[in-house]
Amino acid sequence: MERWTLREFEAAARARLDPAHYDYFAGGAGDEVTMRANEAAFGRLGLLPRVLRGVTKLETDVTLLGSHAAVPVLVAPTAFHRLADPEGERATARAAAAAETIMIVSMAATVAIEDVAAAAPEAELWFQLYVQPDLAFTERLVRRAESAGCKALVVTADSPVMGLRERDLRNGFDDLPAHLCCENLRDGDRVRPVVMSPEPSWEHLGLLREMTSLPIVLKGVTHPADARLALGHGVAAIMVSNHGGRQLDTVPATIELLPEIAAAVGGAVPVLLDGGVRRGTDVLKALALGAVAVAVGRPVLWGLAAGGERGVARVLGLLRAEVEHALTLCGCASVHELEPGMVRRPC
Ligand SMILES: Cc1cc2nc3c(=O)[nH]c(=O)nc-3n(C[C@H](O)[C@H](O)[C@H](O)COP(=O)(O)O)c2cc1C
Numbered sequence: 022m023e024r025w026t027l028r029e030f031e032a033a034a035r036a037r038l039d040p041a042h043y044d045y046f047a048g049g050a051g052d053e054v055t056m057r058a059n060e061a062a063f064g065r066l067g068l069l070p071r072v073l074r075g076v077t078k079l080e081t082d083v084t085l086l087g088s089h090a091a092v093p094v095l096v097a098p099t100a101f102h103r104l105a106d107p108e109g110e111r112a113t114a115r116a117a118a119a120a121e122t123i124m125i126v127s128m129a130a131t132v133a134i135e136d137v138a139a140a141a142p143e144a145e146l147w148f149q150l151y152v153q154p155d156l157a158f159t160e161r162l163v164r165r166a167e168s169a170g171c172k173a174l175v176v177t178a179d180s181p182v183m184g185l186r187e188r189d190l191r192n193g194f195d196d197l198p199a200h201l202c203c204e205n206l207r208d209g210d211r212v213r214p215v216v217m218s219p220e221p222s223w224e225h226l227g228l229l230r231e232m233t234s235l236p237i238v239l240k241g242v243t244h245p246a247d248a249r250l251a252l253g254h255g256v257a258a259i260m261v262s263n264h265g266g267r268q269l270d271t272v273p274a275t276i277e278l279l280p281e282i283a284a285a286v287g288g289a290v291p292v293l294l295d296g297g298v299r300r301g302t303d304v305l306k307a308l309a310l311g312a313v314a315v316a317v318g319r320p321v322l323w324g325l326a327a328g329g330e331r332g333v334a335r336v337l338g339l340l341r342a343e344v345e346h347a348l349t350l351c352g353c354a355s356v357h358e359l360e361p362g363m364v365r366r367p368c
């Protein structure tokens with residue numbers, strides 16, 4: 022495992038997982054056009070290194086909304102980690118803490134947010150939320166995230182309904198096995214279902230802002246007009262995401278959308294990106310084109326399924342080493358030196 026590449030982690034995860042669970046993690050919506058595009062678009066961009074800049078010491082740290090990350094590679098919120106490993110989100114959080122990065126814990130986690138925080142007291146945690154139509158319940162979730170020490174609320178906006186995932190339909194995968202549940206959704210003596218609802222609107226962002234003093238990250242922005250609207254509604258950061266190609270299929274690759282969103286935001290708030298980040302060079306391209314950090318979804322799940330906490334630590338360590346290596350080759354002493362001129366787009 023110490024010498025595996027990300028591809029080898031995926032192969033090992035696939036060999037260990039129930040095939041329906043592998044498909045749930047790996048799959049996308051519709052024809053999976055967007056899912057493939059996310060990775061492929063990074064490959065089409067070229068990096069133009071600078072030379073003879075005397076780079077000896079590297080700076081990769083970033084501070085985001087008051088949280089520190091030693092490398093600008095965050096753990097994206099993904100559901101159901103206990104399908105991959107019995108320790109589930111506890112293992113992921115410990116690995117994120119060891120890697121000194123931020124973990125965005127999914128509302129649909131299979132370990133309660135309080136237990137994730139207790140398992141990894143050093144971890145920087147943010148909490149991802151789907152606004153539930155029952156606003157009193159939404160508020161109880163926000164309070165739990167605050168009490169558990171989460172430093173930001175990541176509101177996912179790209180899911181008014183669940184994407185059409187044909188692998189899951191074919192496999193009949195529509196629920197967790199009986200021994201697992203979404204522990205954040207326990208409410209009294211029942212467990213509520215995760216409701217993906219078309220009801221939430223821009224007004225709900227206002228309600229959330231009144232509910233909490235935590236900074237709000239809006240996840241799932243792809244249209245520049247929505248990026249501008251988000252600024253007007255007081256979001257603290259914007260995350261360019263197409264949900265890893267799992268929601269609306271044929272949305273363009275996030276790295277292709279990034280420059281226009283970054284221009285619309287104009288530096289008013291930090292912009293993050295996820296979708297298809299698999300290499301240190303992908304991270305550099307996103308940073309050069311205006312992101313302050315990226316997040317990875319599936320690679321973390323492959324690490325977790327293949328090797329538990331150690332597997333996730335290794336995946337995050339691999340990306341960190343690649344970021345440092347690519348920065349050196351690009352002649353950059355700091356992630357802040359990356360700029361759009363270092364990325365060549367196809368003509
Ligand atoms: C198995 C799986 C579960 C996910 N669950 C959530 C979730 O609960 N909430 C959310 O906002 N995004 C969720 N996402 C989307 C990720 O946060 C992220 O946008 C996406 O995985 C990034 O693409 P990548 O997997 O190519 O890195 C999920 C993605 C996957 C693969």
Ligand SMILES: O=C(O)C(=O)c1ccccc1
Pocket residue numbers: 100129215264267
């Ligand atoms: O699978 C997903 O992508 C996802 O976002 C989700 C949402 C709610 C419950 C489970 C998964």
